[in-house]
Amino acid sequence: MNHGVVTVVVITYNDAEHVSEAVASALAQGDAVGEVVVVDDASADDTPHVLGRLAAADPRVRVVRRAGNSGGCGTPRNDGIDAARFPWLVFLDSDDVLPPNAVEALLGAALRHDADVAAGLCVRRELPGGREIPWQPELFGSESVHDGVSLRPRTLWDTLSVNKIYRRDFLLSRQIRFPDGAAHYEDFVFTARVYAARPRLAVTPRTVYVWHVRYGTGRASISLRRDRIQNWQDRVCAHQQVLRIMRDSGDRRLLIAAQTKFLEFDLPVYLSELPQRAPEYQDAWWRISREHVRAFEEEAVSRAAPAARWRTAVLLGREREAANLRRLAELAADPPRLPPPYAGDTRRPLWDQPRSASDGADEIVLDGLADAPIAQLPLYVTAEVNPGRRLRLELRLAELYGRTAQAGPVLATVEFRHRVTATAHQCEGVWEAVPGGAGWRADVTVDAAALCEDGTITTWDARVTLTFRDGDPVERPLRAGSGLGRLVRPGRRGRLLLLQPYATHSGSLALRVTDGLAGLRTVVAGRLSRRVRR
Template sequence: MHPHDAQVSVVVIGYDDAPHVTHAVRSALAQGGVVREVIAVDDCSTDGSPELLDALAAEDPRVRVVRRTDNSGGCGTPRNDGIDAATAPYLMFLDSDDVLPPGAVDALLMAAVAHGTPLAAGLCVRRELPSGREVPWQPELYERSAVVSHPSRRPRLAYDTLCVNKLYRTDFLREHGIRFPEGRFRYEDFVFSARVLAAGPSIALVPDTVYVWHVRRAAERLSISLDRAGIDNWKARMEATRQAYEILLGAGEKRLARAARTTFLDRGLRMYARELPLRDAGYRTEWWKLTRAYLSDFDAADFAQASVPGRLIAQVLLASEQPRDLHRLKELAARPARLTPPYASTADGTPVWSQDLPQVQLEHLLHRPMQHLPVAVDAELRPRARATRLRLRLHELYGRVENARPAGVDIEFVLREDSTRVGLARTAALEPDADAGGWTAELPVDLAALGSGTWDLRLTLRFDDGTSRDTTPHAVTGPGLLGRHVVPSVRHGVLLVQPYATHSGALALRVAPGPRGVTSVMGRRFRRLIHWK
């Protein structure tokens, strides 16, 4: 028997998730003998999930089913039930619609035991379904194995608010009374994670992928992290962040508390600002008012630790009582950030957000390295039968672009589902264009070379001073620029091409080659129209 066998309880929580819960539990059982038990807490499901769990328990005695008699309305209470039921020295959490990759529990347990830490953490990846595209979560924390003697030595730990990519010593949680908020409390992991860090554990970090977070944007019932259309979601996020901050501050962990606010500015604020143009006027007004009130408690040091985009968005909010410049804020909130015109300045030449908001100063733009500047590039893609043309326009930014002397731009169309696959790569010179008020490049695009899929456009701007800047281009709107085009193709007969603007305003492209691809896309569009009617 392996010395680490039967050392871990895996707590799986679920509610009305019959299509996925079996897969989740099996992924925990597949970790091998290291798992003593899989505690499946069913939050009073009515879709047949309890029967599926009973069947799994009949197959494998390691499965223990805990049935709640009333629905808690959140994720915290069933996880607390799992903590109470756990009998193993260590425990992990798993949501019913996610999975543990092979070897995840072993990797975490070996690190915790080897270093004697009550907590071990590893990399989580967000897997977009059905595409399968994976995006690592907070990868900077998990680049290499490390042991952190106290969380305050690495404040960035507060950025990782997830509870599921970690292994906890069970008696550590119980001795410190660390639990989740009960009931209908959204973003409960923000508060739980703050309570863990406030207890001051040593932490073993591993570079292994230990959790796969499934992102199902087309699901009938969206997860809390995706269901952001209502203002209550934003209220819950602010409340969870507020509690996390107060927990850490109350424990004397000022650097960690500040990091919690930095995370709010860098992640939450930017995410929701990108989506503001999608919301109605009532939502925007209330969101703006609530956010201004919340940010009014932040001090200068809180803002100083945040990224430039997060800090600027907060400053514009605090400077204006009413929603404004929503599309410009959306561009600034993009990753990478884009600061679009106008580029206003005061009489003494100090860059400012706008002439009527001179208190929001952008003087830092005069000193930041070029590779970090939020330069803006406009992009127009015009699908044509003979030759599709891509036109780019690089804007000046308070003299910084001209001083660096634009030379050229490297262009890549990258498959959305697999960011390692480049469908088309080109290089073009950037030429001064007095009429356009900046620098332009124009080049042909062979759409047939891309193939079927959704393609993101990535740019690397190169300058004669030896610097460069990676960015994405802003999608220019106008007649004939965005929307579906049917283009003849020698290779495929016909292409259905759709340039469009992403939620962050960047130009992207959908391509469906061949008559079958065109028919499939048009059929889906027709069915959507019938559905909405």
């Protein structure tokens, strides 16, 4: 009964290299897919010829070619909605793929719950490495159904249009379309229109979309162009449209949830990278952000997590040059961390020392810190590296206004996780108080030779799980301290061991490691190759 009921809309522009794989993944979904409508946004490369061959090979493939390029993704998707012949719609970008049985999972959830929309898990696959990162996985833990999303406001964090199936009549009857033309972040606006229309929404825990993130290709997606201030302006503009949609819906809960989501998610994504930008970018970003956030409801700010409230207070209460951007970027990390020094005291913790000694009106209070659960505290852990065949890490945990001592740190479990395979190696240390109340210290050793893979260079990210006497364990990334750099040490069975503890882009500790002559040749060849390119 479900044969030929789904139209998969694939949009493409100058993507002859990848579009065949995308279309093949849609056709492989089985008999439920009645057609694959490929909308070519006036490609100037070999894409039209590739699409011609695909259409000739399978009658389910229909090509819609636009006469002129629209400048964005919204218009070709709208063309696909108009061209579709079947009652259910799925969207797919030409450089991504649908995993096996994705349509079956989405359609099955929609039909079981008589839903207008069904959503599933999307994974970001980083290429060429292959590491997969789930998108908003907490939203897709189990199958569920919801009449509207007001009572599940976290749904607004899922701004993707491509990890869902839509009843076409639902979109048409509510006049839900993508923004036309060169609008960026069109998914934000489209999903806001969907959510504001109060759909019956089914959720499946199955993986239904693979989002390819290609680094070093010269064709970074919009979401990866954060080094351009126009990118932030476009994102804020899209969010302003989202807020208008939510306000017009008459559901204040959606409006508040959309504002809180911006403070907790959108703002810190860019704020964490702000110290790396040029002063001109920083000034423009600060001005755009402050102007946008100033219009938010007080309730939206009060509902945000503690670190989001503190970031917002700094944005609104300090000029850019006085805001201590590096410290603010740490507070915008995921999870947030707050490095010392700490101003104020346990009774009144402050972001910084007030600029005037008048009546304290200049203070930015870290409200809620005394009552926040351990998991929400911006705990700050660093690792000083003492390298050898067995790496020794000296961990330091800052005392945070008495909250660390109150919780009682007991164990530190350091985990080195393989960046691609997710294989993990763990080691433990015991926390000891540093004299004078200067925090806590733990020594942890790891056998670096156990991380080697027969001459292959592997990369391992370090995280630490803090076990407290009072409260559940809390996981944090390790901040990289001293002792970084390339090292050569004796390894097992007389093999050479090459180590490189280093700080990641975000300042966390990571480790590259290899062993043996094969590994040494790989490193040397890599250095020679880089010199030749220079």
